[in-house]
Amino acid sequence: MKKPEPVFALVDCNSFYASCERVFRPDLAKTPIVVLSNNDGCVIARSYDAKPFVKMGAPYFQIKDHLRRNGVVAFSSNYALYGEMSERVMTLIEAMVPAGEVYSIDEMFADLTGIPGDLTQFGRKIRANVLKCTGIPVGVGIAHTKTLAKLANHTAKKLQTRTGGVVDICNTRSRDWVLERCEVGDVWGVGRRMKAHLEAMNIKTAMDLARADPTMLGKKFSVVMEKTARELRGVSCLELADAEPPKQEICCSRMFGKRLTEIEPIKEAVATYMQRAAEKLRAQRSLCKKIRVSIRTGMFNPDEAHYANGALVELPYPTNDVRLMTKAATEAVNRLFRPGFRYSKAEVLLMDLRQPGEFTDDLFAETQPATADKIMSVLDEINERWGRGTLRAASVPADPDWGMRREMMSSSFTTRLDQLWTVKAN
Amino acid sequence: MSVTILGPLETGGETLPLYSFQVPAGFPSPAADHIEKHISLDELFDIRAPHVYLVKIEGDSMQGIGIYSGDLVIVDRSVYAGHGDIVIAAINGEPVCKRLHMRDNQVVLMSENTRYPARHVMEGDELVVWGVVKYSVRDHEKT
Numbered sequence: 001m002k003k004p005e006p007v008f009a010l011v012d013c014n015s016f017y018a019s020c021e022r023v024f025r026p027d028l029a030k031t032p033i034v035v036l037s038n039n040d041g042c043v044i045a046r047s048y049d050a051k052p053f054v055k056m057g058a059p060y061f062q063i064k065d066h067l068r069r070n071g072v073v074a075f076s077s078n079y080a081l082y083g084e085m086s087e088r089v090m091t092l093i094e095a096m097v098p099a100g101e102v103y104s105i106d107e108m109f110a111d112l113t114g115i116p117g118d119l120t121q122f123g124r125k126i127r128a129n130v131l132k133c134t135g136i137p138v139g140v141g142i143a144h145t146k147t148l149a150k151l152a153n154h155t156a157k158k159l160q161t162r163t164g165g166v167v168d169i170c171n172t173r174s175r176d177w178v179l180e181r182c183e184v185g186d187v188w189g190v191g192r193r194m195k196a197h198l199e200a201m202n203i204k205t206a207m208d209l210a211r212a213d214p215t216m217l218g219k220k221f222s223v224v225m226e227k228t229a230r231e232l233r234g235v236s237c238l239e240l241a242d243a244e245p246p247k248q249e250i251c252c253s254r255m256f257g258k259r260l261t262e263i264e265p266i267k268e269a270v271a272t273y274m275q276r277a278a279e280k281l282r283a284q285r286s287l288c289k290k291i292r293v294s295i296r297t298g299m300f301n302p303d304e305a306h307y308a309n310g311a312l313v314e315l316p317y318p319t320n321d322v323r324l325m326t327k328a329a330t331e332a333v334n335r336l337f338r339p340g341f342r343y344s345k346a347e348v349l350l351m352d353l354r355q356p357g358e359f360t361d362d363l364f365a366e367t368q369p370a371t372a373d374k375i376m377s378v379l380d381e382i383n384e385r386w387g388r389g390t391l392r393a394a395s396v397p398a399d400p401d402w403g404m405r406r407e408m409m410s411s412s413f414t415t416r417l418d419q420l421w422t423v424k425a426n
Numbered sequence: 427m428s429v430t431i432l433g434p435l436e437t438g439g440e441t442l443p444l445y446s447f448q449v450p451a452g453f454p455s456p457a458a459d460h461i462e463k464h465i466s467l468d469e470l471f472d473i474r475a476p477h478v479y480l481v482k483i484e485g486d487s488m489q490g491i492g493i494y495s496g497d498l499v500i501v502d503r504s505v506y507a508g509h510g511d512i513v514i515a516a517i518n519g520e521p522v523c524k525r526l527h528m529r530d531n532q533v534v535l536m537s538e539n540t541r542y543p544a545r546h547v548m549e550g551d552e553l554v555v556w557g558v559v560k561y562s563v564r565d566h567e568k569t
Contacts, residue, residue, distance in 0.1 A: 026516030026554060088476035133477035133503045135556075414479060423514055425493065425523040426485030426542065 006236045007112040007170060010149040011093055011126060014137045016106035017045035020085045021075050023135040024413045024421045032072040036060050039255045039405045040076055076406035084414050088134050096126055101240040109146055111240055123166035142168040146238045147231035150188040151178055151206060179207035189228050206232060246284040252277040253347030257405040260343045265402050266295060267330045271395040273348040274329045278322040281350055282380060287318035289352040291325060293332040298344040307341045318354050321372040326393050471561055477504035479557060481514060483523050490538030497564045501557035512559040518552050
């Protein structure tokens with residue numbers, strides 16, 4: 001029997017962060033919403049009806065009054081809520097399809113190969129079920145390759161009213177229709193630089209890219225571009241990805257809620273970021289041998305003196321022991337800190353990551369003592385059960401005054417008992 | 427009032443039943459073959475399902491059917507609300523907990539407390555049913 005041609009769907013939540021904010025605020029169903037980055041810096045998400053009023057990336061302090069005048073409501077980003085709603089959406093989709101790949105917090109690729117009947121109808125069923133069970137609207141793009149599914153999804157979103165949020169381009173006629181009407185920059189994996197390169201070669205639409213010689217693209221750019229062109233022609237080169245391989249580097253970097261001039265609070269911040277980075281390290285079961293710590297002032301204010309510096313610290317042995325790592329990182333701050341500057345940001349980067357057992361111990365080299373392994377697993381268990389930060393290094397404060405500004409944050413609604421959604425019965 | 431005893435409860439949905447018997451050197455425990463999975467409130471209320479939500483109620487308009495101020499309700503979004511269901515709904519954007527009455531071409535949000543009048547949903551009103559209340563939970567020590 002002939003193997004059936006693969007079919008992929010990309011399911012993507014519409015204005016995901018803004019949609020999450022609306023789920024528990026029915027009063028805002030028709031109010032334009034924007035969500036701000038960490039520290040309430042700039043706009044990172046907009047509901048559809050907010051788009052005419054504000055650009056992506058606009059700094060909040062500049063547009064605050066403009067938003068208020070136009071009745072746009074701003075929220076600090078509430079990742080606890082978005083993560084929880086994302087999990088609900090993904091679980092619902094996964095239950096309806098043979099296989100799925102979570103591509104980002106608000107996108108999932110699904111394998112629809114072999115599903116009988118009208119795929120547009122099937123897409124509408126996914127859309128209706130997710131909307132009913134979570135309140136989050138999604139768009140669905142369906143095609144024979146992942147790259148085409150992504151493009152179909154893009155079209156579904158762009159022509160929301162005409163498509164009802166579902167576009168199936170499995171047949172050649174509708175595929176060509178979409179390819180002709182999408183710019184090459186709309187294609188998955190074509191960034192702004194690549195777009196300029198391609199346009200210089202007179203490749204302007206997605207159709208132009210589909211018709212270009214893939215071997216030539218492979219030679220001129222990369223094997224990724226070659227695959228992209230083939231995928232646009234309907235030849236599937238990308239499968240659903242398995243679970244991600246462990247990361248090669250782990251980073252935790254954040255702006256302070258206010259400028260810092262003393263060394264002590266900067267050390268506290270570095271210890272706090274290290275705590276988070278070490279958690280991520282242990283979650284992927286890696287060990288780390290080098291740490292890079294960097295601190296800097298604001299870089300854009302011409303009235304402020306600028307300073308940025310980083311230091312690399314080598315650890316005595318590959319480790320995941322937050323105590324050892326925090327000590328090394330805060331000592332690095334001693335070397336980096338110069339008085340007289342107004343610091344705005346610190347970063348902790350874990351490098352030279354290894355999987356235990358994959359590196360050869362030097363017979364005479366020190367290794368992480370078994371007691372440290374045990375202490376770390378108890379630490380993780382306690383924090384898993386009682387909440388992040390329950391047990392932590394003494395250098396990490398519970399509620400620092402340099403912490404992130406999140407002045408307009410909604411409740412977590414679903415993840416904490418003391419913040420559950422409250423509904424009136426009166 | 428009749429009471430049915432359900433059996434021991436588990437602390438969370440993911441815990442497995444505990445077989446705490448030592449491997450006996452002498453006579454095997456006669457209960458060992460009769461261990462059943464413990465009951466989990468998570469499972470009973472289906473709280474981990476992606477379409478189920480916990481909501482806190484404030485106000486006394488539903489106390490006639492035993493939902494008091496401060497109670498938690500377990501809300502299912504996956505089902506369609508029918509006549510007589512207790513629902514979480516938004517009337518003109520305002521979320522409320524009421525009984526949904528749908529008869530004789532009329533939609534009414536009913537309270538379960540004589541002090542609160544029925545709210546007739548008229549033309550021009552916008553009613554969105556958010557979910558259907560399946561269970562409620564009360565802290566009897568606090569109240």
